[in-house]
Amino acid sequence: MLKCSLCGRRAVYDRRYAGVLLCDRCLAKSVESRFRRAISEHKLLSPGERVAVAISGGKDSIVCLHLLADYCRWRNCKLVAITVDEGIKGYRDRSLPIARENAELLGVEHFVVSFRDAFGATLDRIVQLARRRRTGLNPCTYCGVMRRSLLNQAARELGADKLATAHNLDDEVQAIMLNYVRADLSRLHRLGPIYSPREGFVPRIKPLREIPEKEIALYALLRGLKVHLDTCPYAGGIHIEIRDFLNKLEANHPNTKFMILRMFDRLKPELTRCTPRFEVKMCELCGEPTSTNICKACELLKQLGLSKRRKRLIC
Amino acid sequence: MPRIVVRVKVFGQRRDRRLFLPARARVLDLLERLGYNPQVVVVRRNGKVVVEEEGLASGDVIEIIPVVTGG
Numbered sequence: 452m453l454k455c456s457l458c459g460r461r462a463v464y465d466r467r468y469a470g471v472l473l474c475d476r477c478l479a480k481s482v483e484s485r486f487r488r489a490i491s492e493h494k495l496l497s498p499g500e501r502v503a504v505a506i507s508g509g510k511d512s513i514v515c516l517h518l519l520a521d522y523c524r525w526r527n528c529k530l531v532a533i534t535v536d537e538g539i540k541g542y543r544d545r546s547l548p549i550a551r552e553n554a555e556l557l558g559v560e561h562f563v564v565s566f567r568d569a570f571g572a573t574l575d576r577i578v579q580l581a582r583r584r585r586t587g588l589n590p591c592t593y594c595g596v597m598r599r600s601l602l603n604q605a606a607r608e609l610g611a612d613k614l615a616t617a618h619n620l621d622d623e624v625q626a627i628m629l630n631y632v633r634a635d636l637s638r639l640h641r642l643g644p645i646y647s648p649r650e651g652f653v654p655r656i657k658p659l660r661e662i663p664e665k666e667i668a669l670y671a672l673l674r675g676l677k678v679h680l681d682t683c684p685y686a687g688g689i690h691i692e693i694r695d696f697l698n699k700l701e702a703n704h705p706n707t708k709f710m711i712l713r714m715f716d717r718l719k720p721e722l723t724r725c726t727p728r729f730e731v732k733m734c735e736l737c738g739e740p741t742s743t744n745i746c747k748a749c750e751l752l753k754q755l756g757l758s759k760r761r762k763r764l765i766c
Numbered sequence: 767m768p769r770i771v772v773r774v775k776v777f778g779q780r781r782d783r784r785l786f787l788p789a790r791a792r793v794l795d796l797l798e799r800l801g802y803n804p805q806v807v808v809v810r811r812n813g814k815v816v817v818e819e820e821g822l823a824s825g826d827v828i829e830i831i832p833v834v835t836g837g
């Protein structure tokens with residue numbers, strides 16, 4: 452039996468990037484303290500603030516919900532949860548009840564906003580239309596843009612000071628690499644523990660940003676949290692290739708992911724300096740904040756012959 | 767060469783299988799044989815989460831839980 456390097460109990464995890472074996476308790480303690488450290492170090496939350504957390508029902512967002520619930524009780528913050536129901540048959544309909552169940556368990560108010568209500572079409576339908584019209588855009592583009600837009604709007608309507616998302620170390624490093632590969636400087640400089648664009652946008656925070664995906668999964672498993680573990684049927688393409696590439700690097704060269712993250716964080720102030728600030732306008736079609744005349748979500752919808760149907764998401 | 771036999775279940779797959787491995791095989795060797803990167807799975811040996819360096823014994827029941835779901 453292999454033992455925990457810190458306390459000698461039975462090890463459950465080999466944290467190779469730090470050269471230690473950890474037991475269930477020491478791993479849980481470490482995950483919790485990294486979460487709190489991220490919040491204090493980057494000033495993600497202040498006492499008394501109102502926080503909206505995006506939850507899908509997957510392991511990352513459920514762990515984020517539980518950790519935030521503890522934190523908010525301690526720091527007197529008010530927590531609400533938002534789930535975006537994109538309308539992905541056989542996937543989101545299975546994770547949504549798990550999201551609801553966890554929120555109920557913690558006594559956190561939970562709101563569901565759906566693509567169908569907001570845009571008159573599910574993601575499944577949108578993907579179908581995009582294929583028919585040969586837009587050449589993949590499902591993740593539609594999903595990402597529209598989900599971000601709905602999350603921001605819902606959080607704003609709920610009066611949230613911050614919008615927390617469950618991006619973990621792996622997600623963040625993948626996003627860094629993806630924006631490098633695509634040479635997308637404006638997306639690249641938005642990455643980081645907190646992004647507060649401008650008026651009309653709720654500042655987004657990522658308290659799990661320095662926790663590897665596997666540690667979050669283990670934490671969920673060891674704490675016995677109920678989570679949804681399936682894979683999105685639309686996952687594919689370059690995202691997956693970058694993910695697999697990074698995992699291979701990490702397996703052969705432990706600590707690679709943290710090194711990429713640290714390097715990015717060092718470069719970030721320079722990136723921000725050379726990225727022009729945009730002027731905030733109101734989308735001519737839906738009224739949401741945007742840097743262009745028509746927001747990205749409306750632009751994508753328009754191509755498909757759709758439009759935003761509802762002004763207000765939360766009644 | 768003496769060999770051991772373990773039963774392997776992958777979370778989300780219906781069928782389990784028996785696998786023959788060298789006598790001193792570790793969890794890591796089993797993952798390698800099946801093509802899993804340890805980064806993306808959690809392994810339970812006889813119901814308990816184990817580290818990949820842990821050795822295997824004949825009759826072990828190994829559960830592989832893919833945890834990198836992407837989305």
Ligand SMILES: [Zn+2]
Nearest residue numbers: 455458474477
């Ligand atoms: Zn320990």
Ligand SMILES: [Zn+2]
Nearest residue numbers: 734737746749
């Ligand atoms: Zn718009």
